[in-house]
Amino acid sequence: MRVPKAIRHFVERPRLPRLDSYVPAASDPPIFWFNGEREDIVDEVADRLTEAHGVSVGSLELALNDAAMREMRRLERQHDEEARRDLGGWRALSRNIGKMSEREQKQELRRVTRRFAHDVAGNFDPRVYRMAIRAVPKLLATLMQPSQMPRALTSGEGVLGRLLKVEGHAEHLARLEKLGTVVYVPTHSSNLDSIVLGRALESVGLSPVVYGAGKNLFTNPIISFFMHNLGAYRVDRRIGAALYKDVLKTYSQVIIERGYHSLFFPGGTRSRSNIIESRLKLGLMGSAVSAFAANQARGVARKVFFVPTTINYALVLEAETLVEDWLKEEGQARYIIEDDEFSQLDRWVAFLRKVLGMQAACVVRFGAPVDPFGNPVDEEGCSVAPGGQTIDPASYVRWRGKATLDDERDAAYTQDLGEVLVRRYRHETVVMSTALVAHVLWRRIVSQSPGADLFSRLRMRGEVSMERSELEREVGELRDRLGRLQDAGKVRVNDWLADAEPSRIIDRALRVWNGYHTRMAAKDVGDQVIAEDPTLLLYYQNRLVPFATRVAGEHEVAAREIARMGVVR
Amino acid sequence: MSAEEKLPPIGIVGGGGFGRSLAQAIVRNGRRALLWSRRAHTVDGAESTDDFAALRACQLIFLAVPSPYVRETADELGRHLDGEHLLVHVSRGLIGDDLLTLSRVLRRRTPARRIGVLAGPLDAESLAQGSPTGAVVGSRFPEITEAVREAIGSDTLRIYESRDVLGVEIAAAVVGYLALAVGVGREIGVPPTTVAIVLNRGMTEVARWAPSLGADPRTLFGMAGQGDLLAVAGGDDRPEVRLGRALATGAPLAEAGELAGAHIEGVTIARRVDTHARKIGVRTPIAGMIADVVEGNLDPRRAMAALMARAVGKE
Structure with a gap:
C-alpha cells in the first residue's frame, strides 16, 4: 500500500505546524536562528561543491557517475519505498551523464548535492526545545516512578539532576560561546550520548548545539520527533557516494563558519569495547578546522573552540550488544546496529528504572577547551602557547603574511588535534x-x-x-x-x-x-x-x-x- | 632594497658545524641568514645573535642543536614564536626510552605546528662547499618543503619531500648507529661484503619495528635511510664512522667521542631501539650488538662473528 505523501513526509520529518514565523530574541542562542537560514545553508553547500567539482569535466563526470552507481547499487538492495521512488531517477542520470554538456552536468551536480544537503539539513523548533527542557524530565520521572507521581511531577528535574552529574569547565564555556563557535567532541559509548549531552548543556546554562545523528536513530518515532526538532542533522551511513560525504563535511563546515555551536563524536561510532577512544575519525573534525581557516581567509575573525568531553556511565544501555559485537570482530561490519537495546522500549524502561534515583550514575565532564591547533584557551578566548604567552590562532593559517586555504595543511592540523584529544580523553575520564x-x-x-x-x-x-x-x-x-x-x-x-x-x-x-x-x-x-x-x-x-x-x-x-x-x- | 632583502631572514639555532654550513648555504642562495648561538660564531654574510627574541622576525627556522638540548632550546625559543613560524630540525636523535622524535618534542613545547625534519646524505662539508648532494624534508606541511628549497636548495642540492615525518626521523637515527658499525668494521678490516650484510639487515630489522611507532617502513629505504647509508658505505668520514673506528681500537667511549669531534646521537640510540623493540616482541639483534660494542661489553670481532653465526631465514 502506498503511503500518502503528506503522511510520509510527516513520518520522515515530524515537525509541528507553525502559523507565524518565529523571531528570535537577541539573547537567544545561535541555533534559534537556524530555521531562518536553513535554505540558504543548503544552497551554499550545493554552490560550494558545484564550484569545487566544476573545475574540470572529468571531476564533474566522476562525481556524478560515482553517486549514480552507488545509489543504484544501494537502492537495488533495499527494495523499499525509497527504492521505488528514486531508483528510476538515478538510472536515468547514469544513462545520460555522458551525453550532457558541461553546463548540464554542473546543473545536475547542483541538483544532486542540493538534494543530499536537503536530506541532511536539520531543523530547530524553539517550542520543542522548551517543551523538552521543561516537560520531559517530569514525564520521565513519572513514568519510571509512578507510585510517586505527584512528587515526580513537581520535582522531575531533581530526579534527573541527581542521576546526571555535570562537571568541568562549564563557566569557562559559557564565556567562550559568546566569543566564537564551540565544538563539543565527546567520547561515545551509547546512543543516549547526544540526548545526555543535550541535557547536560541545558542543565549548566550552555547553548543547545547542532549535531549529526545516524539515520538509524530516527526509526524510533518519539526519538525521531525530538531529533528532528532539536537541531540534529541526518547522517545516512548507507549512502556511500563520495559526493554525499562531501555534502556532510561541507554542511558541517558551513554551519560552524556561521557560528552554530556543534557536536561531533570523533570516535565515529560507539566504542564497542568500552576502551577510551584512541583512534579518531577526523573527517568532521577537519571541517571545523577548515571552517576556522575559511573565515580567516575572508576576514571573519570568529574563533573556534574544541571541548574534549567525556560521557561516563555506571551502566551502559547497550553494553551487551556492543561487547558481543566487538568480540565478533564485526565492529566495522556492523557500523549500523539497528537491533540493539536502544531500539527496544522495554530495555529503556529497565535501564531507567535501574539508574533513576541513583546519584551520579552518569557523569558528563567538559574538559578544558582548546583551539583548532591544540593550544589551551584562556577565559578571554585567547590561545595560550606552552611558554604561557597568548598567540593569535590566525597565525596558523597565514602563509607569507596572508590567511590562506589549504586542505593538506588543515588535514595535518586536524591529525595533531586528534592526538591532543586522545590525551585529553584519558585525563578527563x-x-x-x-x-x-x-x-x-x-x-x-x-x-x-x-x-x-x-x-x-x-x-x-x-x-x-x-x-x-x-x-x-x-x-x-x-x-x-x-x-x-x-x-x-x-x-x-x-x-x-x-x-x-x-x-x-x-x-x-x-x-x-x-x-x-x-x-x-x-x-x-x-x-x-x-x-x-x-x-x-x-x-x-x-x-x-x-x-x-x-x-x-x-x-x-x-x-x-x-x-x-x-x-x- | 632588493626583493631578497625584503624577505624575512632565515633563522638557524645552533652554531655547530651543521648550523654554520646551513648559514653559508642560505647566504649563497642570496637570502639573509640569522645565526643564533650561545657562543660567538661568525659566518661570512650572516648575522649573529644570542637572543632568541631576534628569531621572531624569521619565518623559517632551522634547529641544529644536539637532541639533549632540544627541550631546553624549544622552551626558550618557543616563547618568541607563533603559528606562522616553520621549524625544521636536522637532528638524528630520539629522546628517552619512548624514543620520542624531535618533531613531537617541538610540537609539545612550542606553539609551532608546521614542523619538519631535514635528513639524508647531506653533511656539513658538502652543504658548506656546495658539492652535489641531496636531502629529504619530512613534513606534512607542503609549505615547509617549499621554504627549505628556497632557503638552501640549488643546482647542487636536490631536496626531495616526504609526508612521513616519523619515518624520516627514525631513518636518520638508525643511520647514525649503523654508521658506528661501519667505522668499527673498517678499523678491524672486515671486507665490504660483511659491511653490506650488517647495513642491509640492520635496516631490515628496523623496518619490522618502525611501524610500531607509526612510521612507514618504506621510508627507511628512501633518501633519509638507505640513501644516507650508501654515503656511509661509499666511504664518507662522518663523526659516527670516526667514533666507530676509535671504539674498535679499544678506546673508552668518552675518549672515542672526543676523537670523533662531535656529539653523536647514535651512541645510546641502538640500545634504546633494541629495548623498545623487545618490549613489543620484535627482534633487532644488530642494534643490540652495536649497543654492546659501544658499551664495551662485546669485542667488535666477536660481534661480527656472532652476527654471521645467527640462523638464516627468508629475506
Whole structure:
C-alpha cells in the first residue's frame, strides 16, 4: 500500500505546524536562528561543491557517475519505498551523464548535492526545545516512578539532576560561546550520548548545539520527533557516494563558519569495547578546522573552540550488544546496529528504572577547551602557547603574511588535534564504580589464567571468585591509586567514590549490573563474590585499560596483560 | 632594497658545524641568514645573535642543536614564536626510552605546528662547499618543503619531500648507529661484503619495528635511510664512522667521542631501539650488538662473528 505523501513526509520529518514565523530574541542562542537560514545553508553547500567539482569535466563526470552507481547499487538492495521512488531517477542520470554538456552536468551536480544537503539539513523548533527542557524530565520521572507521581511531577528535574552529574569547565564555556563557535567532541559509548549531552548543556546554562545523528536513530518515532526538532542533522551511513560525504563535511563546515555551536563524536561510532577512544575519525573534525581557516581567509575573525568531553556511565544501555559485537570482530561490519537495546522500549524502561534515583550514575565532564591547533584557551578566548604567552590562532593559517586555504595543511592540523584529544580523553575520564569493581575482578581472572588467550578467559563463567574482604581491600587500594593519578591530573574519579567505603562501592556496582543486564556480571554468595560473566566484566573494566599498569600495585603482571589490550582495540 | 632583502631572514639555532654550513648555504642562495648561538660564531654574510627574541622576525627556522638540548632550546625559543613560524630540525636523535622524535618534542613545547625534519646524505662539508648532494624534508606541511628549497636548495642540492615525518626521523637515527658499525668494521678490516650484510639487515630489522611507532617502513629505504647509508658505505668520514673506528681500537667511549669531534646521537640510540623493540616482541639483534660494542661489553670481532653465526631465514 502506498503511503500518502503528506503522511510520509510527516513520518520522515515530524515537525509541528507553525502559523507565524518565529523571531528570535537577541539573547537567544545561535541555533534559534537556524530555521531562518536553513535554505540558504543548503544552497551554499550545493554552490560550494558545484564550484569545487566544476573545475574540470572529468571531476564533474566522476562525481556524478560515482553517486549514480552507488545509489543504484544501494537502492537495488533495499527494495523499499525509497527504492521505488528514486531508483528510476538515478538510472536515468547514469544513462545520460555522458551525453550532457558541461553546463548540464554542473546543473545536475547542483541538483544532486542540493538534494543530499536537503536530506541532511536539520531543523530547530524553539517550542520543542522548551517543551523538552521543561516537560520531559517530569514525564520521565513519572513514568519510571509512578507510585510517586505527584512528587515526580513537581520535582522531575531533581530526579534527573541527581542521576546526571555535570562537571568541568562549564563557566569557562559559557564565556567562550559568546566569543566564537564551540565544538563539543565527546567520547561515545551509547546512543543516549547526544540526548545526555543535550541535557547536560541545558542543565549548566550552555547553548543547545547542532549535531549529526545516524539515520538509524530516527526509526524510533518519539526519538525521531525530538531529533528532528532539536537541531540534529541526518547522517545516512548507507549512502556511500563520495559526493554525499562531501555534502556532510561541507554542511558541517558551513554551519560552524556561521557560528552554530556543534557536536561531533570523533570516535565515529560507539566504542564497542568500552576502551577510551584512541583512534579518531577526523573527517568532521577537519571541517571545523577548515571552517576556522575559511573565515580567516575572508576576514571573519570568529574563533573556534574544541571541548574534549567525556560521557561516563555506571551502566551502559547497550553494553551487551556492543561487547558481543566487538568480540565478533564485526565492529566495522556492523557500523549500523539497528537491533540493539536502544531500539527496544522495554530495555529503556529497565535501564531507567535501574539508574533513576541513583546519584551520579552518569557523569558528563567538559574538559578544558582548546583551539583548532591544540593550544589551551584562556577565559578571554585567547590561545595560550606552552611558554604561557597568548598567540593569535590566525597565525596558523597565514602563509607569507596572508590567511590562506589549504586542505593538506588543515588535514595535518586536524591529525595533531586528534592526538591532543586522545590525551585529553584519558585525563578527563571519570572512573565509575562499575569500572572499578570490574577491573579488580577481571585482573583476578587474568592472574588466575596465566598465558590464556582472551576467549579462554571469557569462557571462565563463574569459575573465579574473590573473598569479599579481599575484594574490598583491592577495590579500596585501586580507588586510592586512582586518586593519586587524579591528583597528578591524569584521570578523574567520580566524587561519590572518593569518600565511599569499598563495601558500598561493591554493593552499588552489583546492584547496578544485576537486574538490568540479561546476564549477571558478578554475584555475592556468602563471603565470596563470584565473577559470573567475564564478558561484561571485561567490557566495564576496559575503561581502565590506559591506567592499568599505573594502578597495578602488586598485580603488575596481570596489569601488563590488560594494558596490552589497549593496542588490540 | 632588493626583493631578497625584503624577505624575512632565515633563522638557524645552533652554531655547530651543521648550523654554520646551513648559514653559508642560505647566504649563497642570496637570502639573509640569522645565526643564533650561545657562543660567538661568525659566518661570512650572516648575522649573529644570542637572543632568541631576534628569531621572531624569521619565518623559517632551522634547529641544529644536539637532541639533549632540544627541550631546553624549544622552551626558550618557543616563547618568541607563533603559528606562522616553520621549524625544521636536522637532528638524528630520539629522546628517552619512548624514543620520542624531535618533531613531537617541538610540537609539545612550542606553539609551532608546521614542523619538519631535514635528513639524508647531506653533511656539513658538502652543504658548506656546495658539492652535489641531496636531502629529504619530512613534513606534512607542503609549505615547509617549499621554504627549505628556497632557503638552501640549488643546482647542487636536490631536496626531495616526504609526508612521513616519523619515518624520516627514525631513518636518520638508525643511520647514525649503523654508521658506528661501519667505522668499527673498517678499523678491524672486515671486507665490504660483511659491511653490506650488517647495513642491509640492520635496516631490515628496523623496518619490522618502525611501524610500531607509526612510521612507514618504506621510508627507511628512501633518501633519509638507505640513501644516507650508501654515503656511509661509499666511504664518507662522518663523526659516527670516526667514533666507530676509535671504539674498535679499544678506546673508552668518552675518549672515542672526543676523537670523533662531535656529539653523536647514535651512541645510546641502538640500545634504546633494541629495548623498545623487545618490549613489543620484535627482534633487532644488530642494534643490540652495536649497543654492546659501544658499551664495551662485546669485542667488535666477536660481534661480527656472532652476527654471521645467527640462523638464516627468508629475506
